[in-house]
Amino acid sequence: MAVVVLGIGNILLSDEGVGVRVVEQLEAKYDLPPEVEVIDGGTCGMEMLDQLEGLDALIVVDCVRHGQPPGTPILIQGDDVPVFFRTKLSPHQVSLSDVLASLEFEGRAPKYTAIVGIQPASMDTGLELTPTVEAWLPELLAMTVAELRGQGVRVEEKA
Amino acid sequence: MSKRVTIDPVTRIEGHLRVDVEVDGGRVKKAWASGQMWRGVENILVGRDPRDAWAITQRICGVCTTVHAITSVRAVENALQLEVPVNAQYIRNMIMLAHAVHDHIVHFYHLSALDWVDVVSALKADPAKAASLAESLSSWNNNSKAEFIKVQEKLKGFVGTGQLGIFTNGYWGHPAMKLTPEVNLLAAVHYLQALEVQRYANKIVAILGSKSPHIQNLAVGGVANPLSLDSQSVLTIERLLAVKEWIEKLDDFVKNVYLVDVAAIGAFYADWTKHGRGITDYLCVPDVPLDSKGTQFALPGGYIPNGDIAGYKPIKTFGDKYFIDGVSEAVKHSWYEYSGGDDKSLHPYQGETRPKYTDFQDNGKYSWLKSPTFYGKPMQVGPLARVLNMYAAGHEPTKKYATAALDLVSGIAKTKVGIDALHSTIGRHAARAVGCCVQMDELKNQWDLLLANMAKGDLKTFNKPVFPKGEQMGVGFHEAPRGVLSHWVVIDSGKIKNYQCVVPTTWNAAPRNEKDAPGAYEACLLDNPVADPEKPLEVLRTVHSFDPCLACAVHVVDKEDNPVVTVKAV
Numbered sequence: 001m002a003v004v005v006l007g008i009g010n011i012l013l014s015d016e017g018v019g020v021r022v023v024e025q026l027e028a029k030y031d032l033p034p035e036v037e038v039i040d041g042g043t044c045g046m047e048m049l050d051q052l053e054g055l056d057a058l059i060v061v062d063c064v065r066h067g068q069p070p071g072t073p074i075l076i077q078g079d080d081v082p083v084f085f086r087t088k089l090s091p092h093q094v095s096l097s098d099v100l101a102s103l104e105f106e107g108r109a110p111k112y113t114a115i116v117g118i119q120p121a122s123m124d125t126g127l128e129l130t131p132t133v134e135a136w137l138p139e140l141l142a143m144t145v146a147e148l149r150g151q152g153v154r155v156e157e158k159a
Numbered sequence: 160m161s162k163r164v165t166i167d168p169v170t171r172i173e174g175h176l177r178v179d180v181e182v183d184g185g186r187v188k189k190a191w192a193s194g195q196m197w198r199g200v201e202n203i204l205v206g207r208d209p210r211d212a213w214a215i216t217q218r219i220c221g222v223c224t225t226v227h228a229i230t231s232v233r234a235v236e237n238a239l240q241l242e243v244p245v246n247a248q249y250i251r252n253m254i255m256l257a258h259a260v261h262d263h264i265v266h267f268y269h270l271s272a273l274d275w276v277d278v279v280s281a282l283k284a285d286p287a288k289a290a291s292l293a294e295s296l297s298s299w300n301n302n303s304k305a306e307f308i309k310v311q312e313k314l315k316g317f318v319g320t321g322q323l324g325i326f327t328n329g330y331w332g333h334p335a336m337k338l339t340p341e342v343n344l345l346a347a348v349h350y351l352q353a354l355e356v357q358r359y360a361n362k363i364v365a366i367l368g369s370k371s372p373h374i375q376n377l378a379v380g381g382v383a384n385p386l387s388l389d390s391q392s393v394l395t396i397e398r399l400l401a402v403k404e405w406i407e408k409l410d411d412f413v414k415n416v417y418l419v420d421v422a423a424i425g426a427f428y429a430d431w432t433k434h435g436r437g438i439t440d441y442l443c444v445p446d447v448p449l450d451s452k453g454t455q456f457a458l459p460g461g462y463i464p465n466g467d468i469a470g471y472k473p474i475k476t477f478g479d480k481y482f483i484d485g486v487s488e489a490v491k492h493s494w495y496e497y498s499g500g501d502d503k504s505l506h507p508y509q510g511e512t513r514p515k516y517t518d519f520q521d522n523g524k525y526s527w528l529k530s531p532t533f534y535g536k537p538m539q540v541g542p543l544a545r546v547l548n549m550y551a552a553g554h555e556p557t558k559k560y561a562t563a564a565l566d567l568v569s570g571i572a573k574t575k576v577g578i579d580a581l582h583s584t585i586g587r588h589a590a591r592a593v594g595c596c597v598q599m600d601e602l603k604n605q606w607d608l609l610l611a612n613m614a615k616g617d618l619k620t621f622n623k624p625v626f627p628k629g630e631q632m633g634v635g636f637h638e639a640p641r642g643v644l645s646h647w648v649v650i651d652s653g654k655i656k657n658y659q660c661v662v663p664t665t666w667n668a669a670p671r672n673e674k675d676a677p678g679a680y681e682a683c684l685l686d687n688p689v690a691d692p693e694k695p696l697e698v699l700r701t702v703h704s705f706d707p708c709l710a711c712a713v714h715v716v717d718k719e720d721n722p723v724v725t726v727k728a729v
Contacts, residue, residue, distance in 0.1 A: 010218060011218055012200050012203060012215070012218050012219065039372075040373065041372060042218055042224065042372060042373055043218075044224065044372035044373075046261075046265050046269065046357065047261075047361050047364075047371060047372040048371075048372060049354070049357070049358060049361075050358045050361060050362070051371070098269075102269075102354055105313075105317065105351075106351075106354065125200060125202060125203060126203065127203060127215075
């Protein structure tokens with residue numbers, strides 16, 4: 001069993017970095033078994049190909065613009081993920097969606113993918129999240145943990 | 160009647176680079192390059208500890224994390240006049256060379272080859288003919304007919320499902336696509352092999368940098384890698400031998416596949432040596448320091464005026480006065496204002512980052528990028544600037560690989576192609592491949608130097624920085640994959656007072672400067688052919704030849720699907 005929890009986003013742009021903040025908390029607050037790798041992916045792309053291949057499950061935490069009020073969380077699972085990414089694919093830039101497309105082409109895509117996300121309130125320059133999104137951190141963390149447990153991973157809160 | 164074509168984003172990540180061109184009679188008559196995202200990261204750094212700046216600046220960009228990190232520690236070291244142990248130089252050099260090789264391979268095969276290669280056409284190829292063509296060009300051991308058949312079958316399966324995945328949105332069947340089905344198949348095979356090979360470069364960065372994708376091992380004054388000949392938890396001989404093995408694999412691919420493919424594709428697109436010349440003032444900085452002070456370098460740097468190699472002027476050391484005094488930035492056409500007036504061009508030590516957004520004004524402000532100049536002139540930076548400067552400096556490996564590449568092109572094109580052909584859209588790809596071969600040689604050399612120094616018993620990797628009272632100023636520069644990167648820091652009693660990053664894409668994608676002179680992208684696009692304004696493939700070819708990276712900012716998943724290209728009559 002190989003599972004990756006990947007936080008992505010730019011921590012210099014307030015809510016853009018929410019994915020990274022969630023995985024930081026996941027590592028700080030929970031004991032995770034060795035088959036789970038937590039990656040702070042920042043805004044990287046192809047550099048992660050190696051770490052994301054042949055996974056049983058990939059859980060991405062990111063800031064997602066989905067047309068709802070700021071601070072609205074969203075969970076996209078399984079078959080909805082490729083549909084979600086399809087419109088954004090292009091041969092001209094490499095980012096997470098291209099990494100996943102490359103893995104798919106090679107037959108090494110994750111067996112299951114989920115995206116835990118939230119609508120940003122601000123993407124202004126700054127290392128802090130907005131209070132709107134900050135307030136949702138516990139919920140996003142809980143959603144991430146629920147996804148892990150849904151995959152049969154034993155996740156325990158640290159004593 | 161002329162048409163206005165807007166491509167936004169040119170790069171995939173939301174809202175970074177927008178390019179507008181006016182096309183008349185099938186040619187670009189006017190061009191604007193616009194950065195669509197405000198960084199302002201510099202403002203976050205003010206008041207912070209200079210020892211933390213590298214960890215923050217490596218978050219500026221998702222593609223070039225390591226380059227900002229390295230440049231930042233160099234800036235602070237320059238301000239403190241702090242020497243760096245040679246072991247730390249070697250380790251940093253290997254990280255940045257491996258990163259550069261990774262960047263170049265990925266850029267050519269995965270970010271730009273599809274501007275030239277028609278994947279759908281590869282389905283019609285005769286795999287036996289394609290394989291024998293590949294074998295005639297190179298001794299690479301993975302060019303067998305069986306491999307070509309395997310890849311073609313895979314492509315057929317993929318295209319058959321109607322989902323092109325990573326190949327979606329290419330301009331398949333565009334009249335500017337000129338390769339035969341066999342060459343298209345050859346390129347597709349190597350596209351997939353490059354996906355495999357690029358991992359080795361990443362593994363090197365991850366082992367030496369302690370973590371990937373964000374390295375953890377840097378420190379102002381050296382690196383945090385303890386070196387040991389035996390201990391398990393540090394950079395051991397065993398790990399270094401693994402690094403050596405990955406270097407050899409990369410070397411084989413870069414020299415026997417990448418360089419050959421670029422030469423072959425370049426020969427078939429020989430007409431593109433006539434497009435994209437633009438700015439021929441070339442700037443590059445020396446890199447791969449070999450001593451603790453940064454006075455000797457493996458790779459030379461300098462300035463070439465008007466494309467004339469004989470006019471080469473060297474940049475010799477870290478903190479070189481000729482470089483420092485030459486750089487300034489203007490905001491007349493950028494969404495900023497200067498307290499002393501927007502007709503000024505300010506030196507980075509006096510740099511200001513005060514946003515002033517207007518809408519997109521063709522003759523006014525239209526970009527979040529500032530407009531940097533070197534002694535008042537816009538520059539072209541990047542692989543072509545690097546290779547020409549190293550060539551002008553008499554750097555033997557550069558001359559060797561440049562000659563090899565041009566001979567290969569001449570042989571395939573059956574006409575003599577000289578170094579002047581490099582001042583072009585396709586020439587930038589060739590220069591990148593030539594530079595990559597040079598970087599491979601130097602990566603091997605740095606490994607040897609590190610091992611030899613460790614064998615002498617020198618395991619030192621860090622000199623502790625001391626921050627005196629009062630003000631210090633320093634510049635760190637680095638010849639990054641996309642060209643000259645410089646960080647400028649002003650420190651006051653141990654805290655950052657001002658910080659400015661002048662990044663390669665700012666040089667190349669700059670808007671017009673205070674004298675209304677265009678930036679490199681804008682100049683290179685003029686007179687570029689455009690067969691179909693609705694499908695401006697040729698514009699993308701020229702812009703992509705620079706390896707545009709305005710990924711220096713944001714990465715947000717967007718559920719909305721907006722059109723990338725819009726065309727309207729003007």
